[in-house]
Each structure stands twice: as C-alpha cells, then as structure tokens.
Amino acid sequence: MSQLIFYTNPMSRGQIVRWALQEVGVEYEQVLVNYGADMKSDEYRTINPMGKVPAIKHDSHVVTECAAICTYLADMFPDAKLAPDTRARADYYRWLFFAAGPLEAAIINKNLGFDVKQDQQVMAGYGNYDLVVDVLDQFLTSREYVCGEQFTMADVYLGAQVDWGVMFKTLPEKASFVAYAERLRAREAYQQAKRIDAELTPKES
Structure with a gap:
C-alpha cells in the first residue's frame, strides 16, 4: 500500500x-x-x-x-x-492555472495595496484586478462547475479561492461567486x- x-x-x-x-x-x-x-x-x-x-x-x-x-x-x-476525460480537459487545465496565476496574483497585489498602472498591465500578466474579476464572473455565471455539470479538482482549487474571497471580501460579492461558493460548501468533503x-x-x- x-x-x-x-x-x-x-x-x-x-x-x-x-x-x-x-x-x-x-x-x-x-x-x-x-x-x-x-x-x-x-x-x-x-x-x-x-x-x-x-x-x-x-x-x-x-x-x-x-x-x-x-x-x-x-x-x-x-x-x-475528480479529473475529466483527457479529451475534455481544456477548461479543467485552463481554470486551474487561471486560479493559480492571474486570480491569486491579482487578489494578493490588491490586498497588499499594489495598484497596477495602465502602462504596467502588460508586465503584470493578469492586466488588472477588475479584469480578472469580470472574466471569472462571466465564466461562473454560465455554468455550475468548471467542467459544466461535473465537479472536478479544478473546483477544489478555483473554488477555494472564490470561497475565501467571498468570505473575507477579497473578491466582490458577485451573484455568481456567492452561488458557486454555496454549492461547494454543501459538499460533504468540504x-x-x-x-x-x-x-x-x-x-x-
């Protein structure tokens, strides 16, 4: 074993x-x-x-x-x-690494008081905090989980970021974020x- x-x-x-x-x-x-x-x-x-x-x-x-x-x-x-079929992993990988990269960087920088200036947005990689929030909001508005109806490990990682963000106000209280966090909090493993x-x-x- x-x-x-x-x-x-x-x-x-x-x-x-x-x-x-x-x-x-x-x-x-x-x-x-x-x-x-x-x-x-x-x-x-x-x-x-x-x-x-x-x-x-x-x-x-x-x-x-x-x-x-x-x-x-x-x-x-x-x-x-907890991982979709290998032929259906585009969203799975995309949003796992969106959460690990742009989302976490944008949240941390904002909470550290670092505002990305217009001419720095290309260097920052994620553009700016509002852009990251809007992109995530649009995505979560359109589906139940990252991979549609299937809960995957991408929902654990991205979901933890959204859950924390809603709870501690590091993300705005968007309806899509609140609803997503509530679905995740209902899971027995959570x-x-x-x-x-x-x-x-x-x-x-």
Whole structure:
C-alpha cells in the first residue's frame, strides 16, 4: 500500500489540500508544521525548500504548491473521478492555472495595496484586478462547475479561492461567486475538511 504524508498547518493554504484529500477519500498521515522555526527548519526544508506548507509526500515523490498537489491527487487516484476525460480537459487545465496565476496574483497585489498602472498591465500578466474579476464572473455565471455539470479538482482549487474571497471580501460579492461558493460548501468533503482544520486551530484563551 502506498504511503501519503500531508504536511500542513490548519491556518494555511493547507486547507485547500485537506479538502482535496477528503474528496479523493485516501488515507494519509498528517504532519502539523508550526509557523516560524519548525517551518524554516533544515528538516522540513528537505520536504519544501521554500519553508512553507502545504506539501505532500507520496511514497518517494514530494509535491508542493496547492494547484500541483490537487492535480496530482486527481491523477493518482482516478477512482475518485475528480479529473475529466483527457479529451475534455481544456477548461479543467485552463481554470486551474487561471486560479493559480492571474486570480491569486491579482487578489494578493490588491490586498497588499499594489495598484497596477495602465502602462504596467502588460508586465503584470493578469492586466488588472477588475479584469480578472469580470472574466471569472462571466465564466461562473454560465455554468455550475468548471467542467459544466461535473465537479472536478479544478473546483477544489478555483473554488477555494472564490470561497475565501467571498468570505473575507477579497473578491466582490458577485451573484455568481456567492452561488458557486454555496454549492461547494454543501459538499460533504468540504464540510469534513473544514471541521478537521477547525478542531486543529488553536483556540483563543
């Protein structure tokens, strides 16, 4: 039997991978990594030289970066049917990497107070925040999930970004975003993952 180790912190993007693991339904060993010395330790840097979570080790293979981990899990555990047929993966790949690239960059830059000037938009790659939001809104208005009626791992990764954005107001409260987030929150695997991380999160005294 293969061994899967999940390195995470409940207050991190590890929540995305936790959800992905619950959707896949695979057993895994959990290793909690604290921020600070533990995450930057020489020992943990053998797993992720960036000194950040999440990461997984599947047998001898280490995978970092949330989008990569999600895609890897869908491919390695095909019985979960979280990736469409290879001939129908255009939207699957497109929106996975839209979320990992333009969407995340636009959201983070806006929240850091960095406004892309008109003459910088070509260099930024995503143009500007409003453009990214409008493109995503138009897409999600037209369908239930990334790949139409089929829920896939692309919905875990893109959906986590939209869910977080709606919850913490890093995305505007567009009707398409709210409805999409509500569909995802109704999933049993989403709820299981959130419960696990909530229990692991330190409580304020």
